[in-house]
Amino acid sequence: MSKARVLFLCTGNSARSQMAEALLRKYAGDHFEVYSAGLEPKGLNPYTVKVLEEIGVDTSQHYSKTLDTFMGKVHFGYLITVCSNAEENCPIFPGMGMRMHWPFEDPAAFVGSEEETLQKFREIRDQIDARVREWLKEMNIPVN
Structure with a gap:
């Protein structure tokens, strides 16, 4: 049985989409092939790495990717935008299944002390x- 492919998309592919990719893979990697990309990749944010590692998620294989890496090359059963900019500016392309929008505030845009930013x-x-857990529950997929 082949796994459905999921693409999480945001602007920079530095925080939100990386977190979503890592968390869905952690909870349901046996059900999905999970990817992330950005419209304008900025590189993996070190705070993203830190907060994922705090909950036991390995990010050593994560890197910032552009949407062009996948456009017209990979069929995705799900495209999930995690920021309004990506939702508004993501092109429609062949091989795209269900499209969803889960808006989250951009932590990389937050300005504050190191501890405030980490928080x-x-x-x-x-x-x-x-x-992610809610979506898996809606789909009757147990969280690993």
Whole structure:
């Protein structure tokens, strides 16, 4: 049985889409092939790495990718945009299945002390975690 492919898309592919990719893979990697990309990749944010590692998620294979990496080359059963910019500017392309929008605040845009910034990244990580779990529950897929 082949796995459905899921693409999480945001602007920079540095935080939100990376978190969603990692969390869906953690909880249901045996059900989905999970990817992420950005409209304008900025590189993996070090705070993203830190907050994912805090909950036991390995990010050593993660890197920032552009949407062009996949356009016209990979069929996705699900495209999930995690920011309004990506939702508004993502082109429609062949091989795209169901499209969904899960808007989250951009923690990379937050301005504050190191501890405040870390807390913002944790807050967004936890919101994404809850949304991923909710989606899996809606689809009757047990969380590993």
